[in-house]
Amino acid sequence: MTVRYRVECAADAIEARARALAVEQSVEMPIEAVRDARVRAEVVGEVLAIDPLPGTPQRFDVVLALAAETVGDEPGQLMNMLFGNCSLQPDVALLDVQLPDAMLERLPGPRFGIDGWRAAVGAAGRRALSCTALKPQGLSAGALADLAYAFARAGIDVIKDDHGLADQPAAPFAQRVPAVQRAIARANREKTNEGGALAGHRSVYAPSLSGGPRRLAAQLGVVRDEGVGAALACPMIVGVPVFSELLRAEAGVPLLAHPALAGHARIGAPLLLGQLFRLFGADATIFPNWGGRFSYPRTQCQAIAGRARAPLGAHAPILPVPAGGMSVERVGEMLGDYGPDTMLLIGGNLLAAGDALPARAAEFAARVAGAFEHHDSRP
């Protein structure tokens, strides 16, 4: 595999620094002490290129060839070989990776992808999706269910738990998830029975899965028993091997990846949130959109969305989910940026409407669903 790092280094030291990085991310020992000829030839990392960055004399892109055999086919080990030890070296950032076709095939990738989300909510044609969050944490399961009911009646496509909702005493998972799911199911039935513009629309609930394998197995049991239609998890907190091996394999519903604890990384966000989370099994990826509470620049946001949908072996495209302090006023602009293969997530701005929440949520859902209406009848 071919890996691109950004390295801060004096020009006269960059060649040695690049070689040291290739050793750190492969055999991790003095190269002269590697006696095995096969290991020297096939396992030790190799410097393919050192590209100076124009205008910044102390910065270089270093491109390494690392042996695919050091990864096997396990997502955690891929993270380890890409950025395990050199994460401890502050002069290095991980920018990008080209995986060989065989590894690309063996990595799990999304099970549902964009089409799976549209099928889950009953979206006709190629339209964008709306998403909101149940919060604040501290509310009871009943209060969260009431909120979910209001959002579902308003026609929001995906109603997710705040990623801070785990298994706290205020709203334990085993109480919260059935209560919320039943409230959403009731709203879905009513929409269809009333036969208006939302007839046939299915809001889908994405509860937040968290904890170790035993807790997660219990939570997945609730998801199955209650017929919940999606799920949310933070790959960098539950661990990417758990995200892939347990959640992706066993949830049986589309997965929404949340970037909590992922942003402290000196790992390019398009690579981590756009491509790697997708390869590990996410069906949609939340990221901080520009102009909100986070400072990711617009070009980077568009690069994340690009990676979520770009060709990637045989893996399905997934939905980019711009979020983080967005407002209903920005729906048009955001859909202009991201197009119809997108899920817009607005949380606090709907809650801030107070008594007008149902109206603002309905406006949000309708604007998102209707934005590409001319596409709708010609899928």
Place this chain on the structure above:
Amino acid sequence: MTVRYRVECAADAIEARARALAVEQSVEMPIEAVRDARVRAEVVGEVLAIDPLPGTPQRFDVVLALAAETVGDEPGQLMNMLFGNCSLQPDVALLDVQLPDAMLERLPGPRFGIDGWRAAVGAAGRRALSCTALKPQGLSAGALADLAYAFARAGIDVIKDDHGLADQPAAPFAQRVPAVQRAIARANREKTNEGGALAGHRSVYAPSLSGGPRRLAAQLGVVRDEGVGAALACPMIVGVPVFSELLRAEAGVPLLAHPALAGHARIGAPLLLGQLFRLFGADATIFPNWGGRFSYPRTQCQAIAGRARAPLGAHAPILPVPAGGMSVERVGEMLGDYGPDTMLLIGGNLLAAGDALPARAAEFAARVAGAFEHHDSRP
């Protein structure tokens, strides 16, 4: 719980920035939209202090009170509430946390601690421990077992897998671990049968555990079946919930935490590697010592070691393991810095000795074991 962050911010904006951080790490929504009185009073984060840093007008320490109820008792959720969302904000670093006694009690903590390591290797009295690593990856299981045999005969206390060794084709876990364990057991028997200075010394093997819960369960089965005496894992790669809930609970042997993927964090290393990994169940914590391949300053290294051993509720102290390009020449100086409650890890420097590896390894083991000999007979 009381959490200290370092925030880069203009002086006239720091109050608003601190309040926004308190909201981000608690209810994550506009505060005026929180209608529930209990949530406003008990769940919303609170700014306790804003301390300017002398000489740096744009830097402040912001101390927040966050509600313990948002964490419950789950290690992953603790990471989430401490640094989940604000990891995405580059102006914030997590420095420290004071946990309430009740949470401290509920977090698992080390099962074995320093005494457990000494018991495992049969160390009489209060002495430092030696540790080395099996590498490079790419070697066969048999070649790694030969290396382990040499290290065990030399009297090294703990022989760990390189953290890059996972389940690759060159030395699959199910082949490698039995081969290495048997080689070490044979060396241990020979040391005792020969009745020299190493009679009664037990070298302990710490294989690297990796992957998702299914793979880990299979690996733990091998560890148990073969009578392996310790284990290594990377909490930030397998995920802290897995480290606590699965490995700490079920491995049944002392755990060595490896910092791979942990260093990219804007999380204070003494907090993460010293205190949090300990709370999550590590019995020893590897960190990059100063003056090697990594640039952690000496004061930070000593702070990590301090946190590993400082009083922490009822939790046992654990071994700090300075590492990362260390050499046998530095043993005296390192033991002077870290004292007898320490495990020194030297890998590449032993391997670089070539044919003299057994002699250099024996010198390393003897210097570490003998450094505090005057303590030995008075435990």
